[in-house]
Amino acid sequence: MDWLKFFRSEPKNTAALAKERLKVVVAHQRDGRSNAPAYLPKLREDILAVVRKYVQVPDTAVNVHVQREAGLEVLEMNITLPEM
Amino acid sequence: MAPARTGAWEDRNQENALAKIVVVTSGKGGVGKTTTSASFATGLAMRGHKTAVIDFDVGLRNLDLIMGCERRVVFDFVNVIQGEATLRQALIKDKQHENLYILAASQTRDKDALTADGVGRVLEEMSKEFEYIVCDSPAGIEKGAHLAMYHADEALVVTNPEVSSVRDSDRVLGLLSSKTRKAESGDGRVKEHLVLTRYNPARVAKGEMLSVDDVKEILAIPLLGVVPESQAVLTSSNAGTPVIVDKASDAGLAYDDVVARFLGEERAHRFLTAEKKGLLGRLFGP
């Protein structure tokens, strides 16, 4: 056993890190779910492919949502570009 | 005491199908579905409900071992689907619990032996005889898992406090809300329950493991129970008795709470905090 480590024991909160990472993947996974139109996942794929003609982005870079507000449907899209 | 008559129950009643079908599912493998199915079904039977538990893991039969009836399997689920045996011949009556029956998975066939049509027919026949039918899903989100959840009225989503398990549970929630009979027919939705298993409060306290609140927040479904990581699970499986029978164990009591809550009883959650250890315990403990 590493005694120094035991007494120093700076707690690294990896659980908090896990939670943050999960929030991102889960939000992404939920795109196009619930009462969103069935074409959303495909639309997202297509947009991702177009973006990738110009920039290298990860799978999670494109997010699409349908928002319903006062009887109006709004397609909201987010494209996150990689840091330069 | 009769279970609450929900709308879903009455709908099934009109179709002349009486049982409530509960799938135990997770996406990720090895998180405790079979352990949970065995204890949950046994707990329902202990409370006087006539219950059947079905192993959907074709090719990797295990429920029979956990239930301690592996030497009494003559016919299995696939035999019934293919008309090689009647349901009566294939259902194994539990030796300890009056109201409990097990339907084993086939060990020799492949997954294609399960058909949507066949599963539907068998469940419909069983529905006339049982109050609860518990479906122990295989891992994954392929055919076997799909068929196990398809007819469900309610789902126990078994999750470990660990990133890949939580993500897979979220995938499964997506499937429950779209790829089930209820979703497809517009007949309400599958009622989802979170069962968090292999929970280690000491590691949660140290910030090394996702807490029950973290998982609840991410998955956003009601919590049915937390089952601690427990040595009793292994010893019970060695003996072929579901851990819920061991009322001296933390996991056994946790599963008893799960069943009670499922049946509508209010019970506080327990085993969420670590027992305090002295300095010696900390130096020499695990």
Ligand SMILES: Nc1ncnc2c1ncn2[C@@H]1O[C@H](COP(=O)(O)OP(=O)(O)OP(=O)(O)O)[C@@H](O)[C@H]1O
């Ligand atoms: N609360 C617990 N404490 C300790 N060990 C556990 C607990 N729950 C399950 N296990 C162990 O984890 C392993 C996997 O459990 P189980 O077979 O129930 O998982 P499963 O989800 O059915 O797996 P599969 O996906 O392969 O069907 C077993 O060895 C079991 O003893």
Ligand SMILES: [Mg+2]
């Ligand atoms: Mg299993």
